[in-house]
Amino acid sequence: MIGPNLERLWNEMANHAQVRHSERTYAMGCATVQVTVSTLGLARWLSPAIEHRETTATAPDFSIAAFECASTSFSNEARVELQALIQVGQAADSRFRAAIGAGGVSLQIFDLEESSGIYWVERADLVPAWERAAPYRCLAAWGLEAHGLVLAHAAALAVGDQAVLVTGPSGRGKSTIALGWVSSGGGYLADDFVAVSDQAEKAYGLFRSAKISPAELQTRFSRLNHTCWGGEGEKAILLFDESVCRLPSNAQLRAVVALAAGRASSPRLVPCTAKTALLALAPSSVLQVPGVRQAAFSRLGSLVRRVPTCEMTLSTEREANVAMLGRFLEQN
Amino acid sequence: MSNSFRVNEPAAAMQVLEGEAVLIHFDSGKYYAANRSGSWLLDMLSRGYSLATLCERLPPSAQADVHEFVGLLTSEGLLTATPTPSLLEAAFEPWPDDGAPTLEVHTDLEDLLKLDPIHDVEADGWPAKAGP
Numbered sequence: 001m002i003g004p005n006l007e008r009l010w011n012e013m014a015n016h017a018q019v020r021h022s023e024r025t026y027a028m029g030c031a032t033v034q035v036t037v038s039t040l041g042l043a044r045w046l047s048p049a050i051e052h053r054e055t056t057a058t059a060p061d062f063s064i065a066a067f068e069c070a071s072t073s074f075s076n077e078a079r080v081e082l083q084a085l086i087q088v089g090q091a092a093d094s095r096f097r098a099a100i101g102a103g104g105v106s107l108q109i110f111d112l113e114e115s116s117g118i119y120w121v122e123r124a125d126l127v128p129a130w131e132r133a134a135p136y137r138c139l140a141a142w143g144l145e146a147h148g149l150v151l152a153h154a155a156a157l158a159v160g161d162q163a164v165l166v167t168g169p170s171g172r173g174k175s176t177i178a179l180g181w182v183s184s185g186g187g188y189l190a191d192d193f194v195a196v197s198d199q200a201e202k203a204y205g206l207f208r209s210a211k212i213s214p215a216e217l218q219t220r221f222s223r224l225n226h227t228c229w230g231g232e233g234e235k236a237i238l239l240f241d242e243s244v245c246r247l248p249s250n251a252q253l254r255a256v257v258a259l260a261a262g263r264a265s266s267p268r269l270v271p272c273t274a275k276t277a278l279l280a281l282a283p284s285s286v287l288q289v290p291g292v293r294q295a296a297f298s299r300l301g302s303l304v305r306r307v308p309t310c311e312m313t314l315s316t317e318r319e320a321n322v323a324m325l326g327r328f329l330e331q332n
Numbered sequence: 333m334s335n336s337f338r339v340n341e342p343a344a345a346m347q348v349l350e351g352e353a354v355l356i357h358f359d360s361g362k363y364y365a366a367n368r369s370g371s372w373l374l375d376m377l378s379r380g381y382s383l384a385t386l387c388e389r390l391p392p393s394a395q396a397d398v399h400e401f402v403g404l405l406t407s408e409g410l411l412t413a414t415p416t417p418s419l420l421e422a423a424f425e426p427w428p429d430d431g432a433p434t435l436e437v438h439t440d441l442e443d444l445l446k447l448d449p450i451h452d453v454e455a456d457g458w459p460a461k462a463g464p
Contacts, residue, residue, distance in 0.1 A: 169440060274349040275365060282347075283356055283363040283441050293358045294345050301347035301354075 017065035031061035038067035041124035097291035158187030163251035168259030277309035370433030
């Protein structure tokens with residue numbers, strides 16, 4: 001009888017998640033989410049990257065409760081039992097969506113019936129750096145699914161209310177071009193994860209964070225040093241506010257730009273097929289959010305059918321890359 | 333070889349864009365691009381045409397390649413045999429004939445499922461970071 005067990009464990013988690021240090025409401029994409037966090041320690045890691053979207057709106061569209069073992073009596077037995085819950089919860093047509101962080105230190109689970117999610121981590125200091133930079137990433141994707149939004153693995157860069165989605169595999173240059181964009185005064189929606197609507201052809205910034213290697217921060221973006229919020233291993237996390245760059249909540253997408261491999265003496269931006277753009281955009285987007293993969297693949301397919309698609313070969317000259325994207329946005 | 337096939341959902345999915353197919357296998361993390369001939373074949377199979385019906389309309393020289401291509405797609409877990417042919421959409425597009433059907437295989441994201449901080453749980457319980 002897995003069904004009642006699922007519900008019992010969900011209820012048990014929900015009871016533990018009642019411990020509240022803070023309760024805030026944030027605009028997230030085209031929806032609002034109420035987030036309750038059980039301890040100051042947890043809030044310290046999970047709130048900064050989204051606090052720019054805090055709102056006074058009432059009647060949130062979905063809710064998230066974040067808690068950790070230290071502030072509750074959440075039992076180890078229940079944690080172990082959750083394995084079964086999550087395995088069953090993977091089905092896209094089930095009531096629950098769930099994902100586990102590497103090593104089992106964190107868990108995200110979402111109840112579609114209640115439009116509510118739970119983020120659990122064993123201890124606040126174990127919140128991994130990537131979850132500090134993009135907190136509640138899967139929960140956001142699951143909550144926004146009902147609003148027609150999908151999480152894309154891409155940078156999104158704006159001029160006014162227009163934006164380009166820049167996509168490509170990790171290491172291809174998304175973050176570098178995003179930080180170059182910020183340094184030259186452009187609007188910032190994302191360097192890594194952004195919500196997109198295929199129907200509205202819009203990008204929605206969720207997190208005010210960016211990630212870059214400490215060496216590149218020092219050598220190429222030292223004027224952003226003061227935005228550094230720590231990091232882990234190979235990546236420093238930066239947190240932007242309006243004194244650094246404009247942080248629009250959303251922008252109309254003018255193009256999906258796939259970053260090509262290699263470097264040229266001067267940047268090249270040429271139209272490409274929707275297939276090329278989808279190959280660059282979809283796989284790493286959909287593989288990182290379980291439970292909605294089919295739907296996300298379909299929506300991203302729809303997006304590249306509707307929005308112009310280009311391929312960009314970056315130059316070794318950072319400023320030239322940024323200038324070319326800026327010109328493109330102004331002309332389109 | 334079976335006669336009718338469909339995309340192996342929900343383990344895999346396909347999008348056909350301007351006559352070019354992109355496929356992804358969610359369990360393996362592999363993704364694929366087919367050339368126009370291969371995309372045509374995938375499109376027609378997913379519309380419910382049987383392999384035998386399609387082969388009847390192809391030049392004889394293409395038939396062996398088509399069978400080989402379907403075998404490859406099946407072995408990659410992208411297509412699955414379906415017992416009951418169901419013609420979902422009767423529109424029949426002409427064979428593009430840009431050579432034998434081929435499949436570009438991308439494996440660069442396979443490790444994402446093993447190493448990415450957020451991923452599906454494995455059948456044997458809590459996932460652990462892959463070793464060095």
